[in-house]
Amino acid sequence: MSTPTALPAATAPTAPTAPARTGGPLRALRHALALAGRSLLKTARTPEALIDVTIQPAIFLVLFTYIFGGALAAGDRGAYLQFLVPGLLGQSIALAGVSLGTNLNNDITKGVFDRFRSLPIARSAPLVGAVLADVARYLVLFCFLMGFASLMGFRVQTGPLELLAALGVSVAFALSFCWISVLVGMAVRTPGAVQGVMFLLVLPLSFGSDVFVDAATMPGWLRAFVDVNPITHLVGVVRGLLLGGPVAGDLAWTGGWIAFFLVVFVPLALRAYNRRA
Amino acid sequence: MTYAIDADGLRKRFGETQALDGVSLRVPQGRVLGVLGPNGAGKTTAVRILATLLRPDAGTARIGGLDVVRDAARVRRTIGLTGQYASVDEDLTGVQNLVLIGRLLDLSGRDARRRAGELLEWFELTAAASRRAGTYSGGMRRRLDLAASLVGRPAVVFLDEPTTGLDPAKREAMWDVVRSLVADGSTVLLTTQYLEEADQLADEITVIDHGRVIAHDTPVGLKRQAGRRTLTVVPVDAADAPAVAGLLARVSGEEPVPLAGGGASVPVLDEAAMGAAVDGLAAAGVAVSEFSLHLPTLDEVFAALTQPSREEVPA
Numbered sequence: 001m002s003t004p005t006a007l008p009a010a011t012a013p014t015a016p017t018a019p020a021r022t023g024g025p026l027r028a029l030r031h032a033l034a035l036a037g038r039s040l041l042k043t044a045r046t047p048e049a050l051i052d053v054t055i056q057p058a059i060f061l062v063l064f065t066y067i068f069g070g071a072l073a074a075g076d077r078g079a080y081l082q083f084l085v086p087g088l089l090g091q092s093i094a095l096a097g098v099s100l101g102t103n104l105n106n107d108i109t110k111g112v113f114d115r116f117r118s119l120p121i122a123r124s125a126p127l128v129g130a131v132l133a134d135v136a137r138y139l140v141l142f143c144f145l146m147g148f149a150s151l152m153g154f155r156v157q158t159g160p161l162e163l164l165a166a167l168g169v170s171v172a173f174a175l176s177f178c179w180i181s182v183l184v185g186m187a188v189r190t191p192g193a194v195q196g197v198m199f200l201l202v203l204p205l206s207f208g209s210d211v212f213v214d215a216a217t218m219p220g221w222l223r224a225f226v227d228v229n230p231i232t233h234l235v236g237v238v239r240g241l242l243l244g245g246p247v248a249g250d251l252a253w254t255g256g257w258i259a260f261f262l263v264v265f266v267p268l269a270l271r272a273y274n275r276r277a
Numbered sequence: 278m279t280y281a282i283d284a285d286g287l288r289k290r291f292g293e294t295q296a297l298d299g300v301s302l303r304v305p306q307g308r309v310l311g312v313l314g315p316n317g318a319g320k321t322t323a324v325r326i327l328a329t330l331l332r333p334d335a336g337t338a339r340i341g342g343l344d345v346v347r348d349a350a351r352v353r354r355t356i357g358l359t360g361q362y363a364s365v366d367e368d369l370t371g372v373q374n375l376v377l378i379g380r381l382l383d384l385s386g387r388d389a390r391r392r393a394g395e396l397l398e399w400f401e402l403t404a405a406a407s408r409r410a411g412t413y414s415g416g417m418r419r420r421l422d423l424a425a426s427l428v429g430r431p432a433v434v435f436l437d438e439p440t441t442g443l444d445p446a447k448r449e450a451m452w453d454v455v456r457s458l459v460a461d462g463s464t465v466l467l468t469t470q471y472l473e474e475a476d477q478l479a480d481e482i483t484v485i486d487h488g489r490v491i492a493h494d495t496p497v498g499l500k501r502q503a504g505r506r507t508l509t510v511v512p513v514d515a516a517d518a519p520a521v522a523g524l525l526a527r528v529s530g531e532e533p534v535p536l537a538g539g540g541a542s543v544p545v546l547d548e549a550a551m552g553a554a555v556d557g558l559a560a561a562g563v564a565v566s567e568f569s570l571h572l573p574t575l576d577e578v579f580a581a582l583t584q585p586s587r588e589e590v591p592a
Binding site for chain 1: 377
């Protein structure tokens with residue numbers, strides 16, 4: 001290491017610490033964006049972290065179409081594909097949130113968050129930053145799934161505006177739903193446990209819906225669950241937008257669920273984060 | 278006198294463990310306090326409270342006059358923390374790690390990059406600046422971690438066991454960094470298990486064990502307080518050895534330990550024994566080749582201070 005004389009430029013403790021250029025929400029947003037940038041750099045360095053928003057939904061799409069498609073839609077695989085793609089988008093969004101909690105838990109275990117906590121930034125900034133970075137993953141998911149599905153023969157029955165609207169609703173839903181994963185990531189001890197808890201939650205939600213089959217074939221008690229399931233309603237909106245049909249009812253439900261996730265899970269996640277020493 | 282770090286009666290309990298049981302610390306501005314203690318003594322808990330990462334159950338702490346609980350946000354503007362485990366982001370490069378911290382400290386992109394460049398150069402990481410921190414050696418990671426804590430030019434720097442696990446050469450390089458921080462006016466609180474490190478760097482030392490402060494003094498004062506000094510006299514002529522031994526026994530009242538070279542050592546409790554020994558040697562006309570008074574090493578002091586409390590703990 002060089003001699004202490006190299007120091008003066010480096011530290012001058014009497015100099016004011018970096019002045020806040022702007023206060024309030026704008027500054028908090030800038031910090032969150034800087035931290036989102038960090039998450040994106042990490043994703044870019046480990047492309048395998050995108051498997052759950054690319055190859056995995058593609059494999060599901062192929063499997064379900066060719067295994068169940070023939071049986072479920074009376075031999076009309078094309079019709080089943082049209083039905084399945086919006087559903088699989090819903091399931092993939094729920095599954096894609098899992099890695100957020102896993103990554104955050106990992107950050108905490110490794111002590112990186114100690115550094116952030118000792119900085120003069122909003123306590124919520126690291127969490128909000130990580131959530132914002134996930135927008136990129138959901139964009140990749142939507143575009144990849146739509147592209148791959150169209151190669152398999154899926155056709156949007158409406159127009160580009162409806163496609164964009166479906167993208168908007170999907171991302172909005174994803175950004176609220178993923179706070180459950182953030183909460184679990186703060187609350188349990190290890191990244192593996194985050195995954196375990198989240199799968200327990202996501203699998204009943206994604207299968208106990210009309211993602212794969214028409215709920216009319218299910219027993220009444222399960223239909224009651226399907227009818228309130230947030231995934232059901234998200235998929236309903238996307239089906240309506242991409243294939244044509246009514247969306248208002250499902251959209252209202254979805255808006256309600258988005259508000260519910262934000263109002264309940266954001267504060268809970270922040271509290272769990274603050275408590276975690 | 279205002280203190281850069283002023284903690285009073287800090288208590289913190291984790292479940293069954295009383296990690297801190299009334300710890301008070303004071304560090305004047307521009308000084309280095311060494312916090313010394315065995316593993317599990319409570320050093321890291323104390324640092325985490327002072328750095329606003331933990332709230333104390335009881336007691337108060339101020340950094341530059343600001344309360345670490347009520348004014349946590351302002352305290353964070355004045356501190357830098359280097360943890361026991363280097364908390365750098367392994368997936369980012371060295372420069373990305375530092376620029377991120379700069380951005381979070383509200384530096385512009387340009388200023389953040391310039392500051393990162395300065396620090397990387399100072400810590401001799403320029404060549405590795407564009408490599409992932411995950412590929413760094415342990416010593417490089419520590420340096421990057423320390424650099425990250427200095428991005429905001431903190432007035433108070435907390436170093437939690439900054440050299441644990443480093444080889445001796447890297448340890449000394451780290452000591453140089455601490456010395457130059459102090460030369461620039463920073464206040465440093467350094468926890469360590471290494472007595473030599475505290476001896477080298479600290480103006481004052483607080484010894485913590487079982488969550489309590491068991492001693493506080495300057496390094497020299499601590500040695501004087503906790504251990505007996507040793508007077509060693511070696512005569513030029515080995516034939517004078519019995520006379521020297523007899524004299525040492527007389528002035529100290531203790532049994533001298535003979536040395537291989539013909540001299541002898543004896544523990545002494547007060548300064549008067551020195552003068553008596555000098556007078557006695559002059560009166561007897563004994564020429565001496567060595568006449569010295571040794572303070573105990575800090576290791577001996579530490580052992581003396583912590584041993585009794587260690588014994589209370591069932592193994």
